Amino acid sequence: MTENNESHVFDPVTPDSPETAIPEVPEAQATGCPVAHGRAPHPTQGGGNRQWWPDRLNLKILAKNPAVAxxxxxxxxxxxxxxxxxxxxxxxxxxxxxxxxxxxxxxxxxxxxxxxxxxxxxxxxxxxxxxxxxxxxxxxxxxxxxxxxxxxxxxxxxxxxxxxxxxxxxxxxxxxxxxxxxxxxxxxxMGFKTFGFAGGREDVWESEEDVYWGPETTWLDDERYTGDRELENPLGAVQMGLIYVNPEGPNGNPDPIAAARDIRETFRRMAMNDEETV
Structure with a gap:
């Protein structure tokens, strides 16, 4: 039926008729959900706002751990x-x-x-x-x-x-x-005597936006040193994706003297003196 309540009779279609032709599906949508008619490109594909305007003041930390989260x-x-x-x-x-x-x-x-x-x-x-x-x-x-x-x-x-x-x-x-x-x-x-346990740590429910982990954009990359291997503040770890030092030595170089320097500096920044580090 049409909007004017007129009946239309359609001719039967054949296998070669346009009505039965299977449309080509773009490769990007081929593996998408058939009910949702494939996967459309994500609206945020490409550079985000922070990439376009890297010097823009980031105000997200003002909403850190909001009550709604x-x-x-x-x-x-x-x-x-x-x-x-x-x-x-x-x-x-x-x-x-x-x-x-x-x-x-x-x-x-x-x-x-x-x-x-x-x-x-x-x-x-x-x-x-x-x-x-x-x-x-x-x-x-x-x-x-x-x-x-x-x-x-x-x-x-x-x-x-x-x-x-x-x-x-x-x-x-x-x-x-x-x-x-x-x-x-x-x-x-396993037999070790601890000092005991003090509880009271409250969970957060989203990633912290106010922690600077380093300038690198690749895991295990190292761009945080200047001059005579001076580690950038406020960082403690020697490479992106490590919590402290590289166990194989600085950047994988098994130099015991260079490793000792990294160990002392990194653990000092983790609030440990030489005795506690050893």
């Missing part, structure tokens, strides 16, 4: 929730995770302890004294760019192993606290 709500008191936890029970649950090997990511020698210690160390190890940023205080290891750093490879598995514990205790145990507590439990169950 917090699923717990403004009235939630994490300190009170954490105090109500049965911490020994939490530690027992974590200890069970450490020695329960999973088929999808088997534990080395039946114990995830070393992996979890690395996870906790890498959570804390981004801290630098120059501006007080980085560190384990907010659970930022869950977000970009830290979750994609080469130095943090496979730590997504460590956090996935801990999901049953996080799910059990919910909002009473932040990811930030869980990552560090798990490192403590790993050390304690």
């Amino acid at each position: 917090n699923p717990l709500g403004e009235e939630f008191d994490y300190a009170a929730a954490f105090r109500a936890l049965d911490l020994p029970a939490v530690k027992r649950d974590i200890a069970e995770v450490l020695t329960t090997s999973q088929d999808w990511w088997p534990a080395d020698f039946g114990n995830y302890g070393p992996l979890m210690i690395r996870m906790a160390w890498h959570s804390a190890g981004t801290y630098r004294i120059s501006d007080g940023r980085g560190g384990a205080g907010a659970g930022q290891q869950r977000f970009a760019p830290l979750n994609s750093w080469p130095d943090n490879g496979n730590l997504d598995k460590a956090r996935r192993l801990l999901w049953p514990v996080k799910k059990k205790y919910g909002q009473s145990l932040s990811w930030a606290d869980l990552l560090i507590l798990t490192g403590n439990v790993a050390l304690e169950t």
Whole structure:
């Protein structure tokens, strides 16, 4: 029927009729969802505004961790929730995770302890004294760019192993606290005596916009030194995507004297003296 309520009779089509011709689908849309009629080019493909106007004042940090991004709500008191936890029970649950090997990511020698210690160390190890940023205080290891750093490879598995514990205790145990507590439990169950654990780290729910990780745009690149290998402030790590020094030596060069210089400077910027570093 037409808008004027007139009936039209259409002639039958043949295989060669235009009505039955299959339209060509652009390659970019060929793998798209047929219900959504393929994939249109993303509207932000190409250079973003920050690339076009790199000197424009970035005001995004004024909206850092807005209330609308917090699923717990403004009235939630994490300190009170954490105090109500049965911490020994939490530690027992974590200890069970450490020695329960999973088929999808088997534990080395039946114990995830070393992996979890690395996870906790890498959570804390981004801290630098120059501006007080980085560190384990907010659970930022869950977000970009830290979750994609080469130095943090496979730590997504460590956090996935801990999901049953996080799910059990919910909002009473932040990811930030869980990552560090798990490192403590790993050390304690393998015979090391720790100083104890202080909780209270509140999670954030998005990547931090106010942390400068370096000028490089490629993982493991090194453009942060000037002169006689003077490391740019406020940085602590020696290369993009590492939390501290290159274990193979400066830029992979196994020079023990040059490595010692990097180690002393980087760990000093992480608030450690020579004794603590060794």
